[in-house]
Amino acid sequence: MAVTQKPDGGYNLITLEWFMRTSIQPPMFAISVGHTRYSHECLQDLRYFNLVFPSAGQRELLALAGSKSGRDMDKFLAGEVKHFPGKLKGLPILSEAAACFECEIVTQVKSGDHTIFVGEVKHSWKNDEKELFFYQ
Ligand SMILES: Cc1cc2nc3c(=O)[nH]c(=O)nc-3n(C[C@H](O)[C@H](O)[C@H](O)COP(=O)(O)O)c2cc1C
Known part of the structure; x- marks a missing residue:
């Protein structure tokens, strides 16, 4: 998933399948976001995102973030997402x-109906009590 900041305040979450590591030094990740997504609007406006690797307990949140739009609802509130500021x-x-x-966005490229946003990793967080979850 990726966390973005909404132009009018608050935060949004999107489930993403299309992401990749693109640099070792500095560390970078690219995410591909559809032009119709609210997250796309957020990323064009505020050039930061948090890339989230979910744990097993977050299956429902993945479904919510991947099926509802932040235009219509606050997914942090609806998903009762526990969080703290980065x-x-x-x-x-x-x-x-x-x-x-x-991540801070350093470059972006249009790819058909998606945009690839490349972000440089500035800070990393790992939760040793949580196992990585693969959505299927
Ligand atoms: C498993 C899964 C993977 C997805 N991967 C992507 C992706 O890589 N890029 C993308 O733009 N949308 C992807 N989506 C769709 C968005 O998560 C979905 O349209 C979401 O509701 C957009 O939210 P937003 O309008 O708040 O940005 C995926 C959805 C699911 C369920």
Whole structure:
């Protein structure tokens, strides 16, 4: 998942299948976000995202973040997401995630109906009590 900041305040969550590591030094991740997604609007406006690697207990949250739009609802509220502010811009770190990476967007490229946003990792969080979950 990726956390973004809404232009009018608050935060949004999106489930993402399309992401990849793109650099070792500095560490970078790319995410591919559809032009119709509210998250796309958020990323065009505020150039930061937190990449979230979910844990086993977050299956329902993945379904919510991947089926509802932040235009219509506050997914943090609806999903009762436990979180605390990150170090970079204060975007939420999910307490129950296996890992979170705070990224600053350094470049982006249009790819058909998606945009690939490349983010440089500024801070990393790992929760040793949580196991990584693979959505299927
Ligand atoms: C398993 C799964 C994987 C997804 N992967 C992506 C993805 O890589 N990129 C994308 O733009 N949308 C992806 N989606 C769709 C978005 O998560 C979905 O449209 C979401 O409701 C958008 O929320 P937003 O409008 O608040 O940004 C995926 C959905 C699911 C369920």
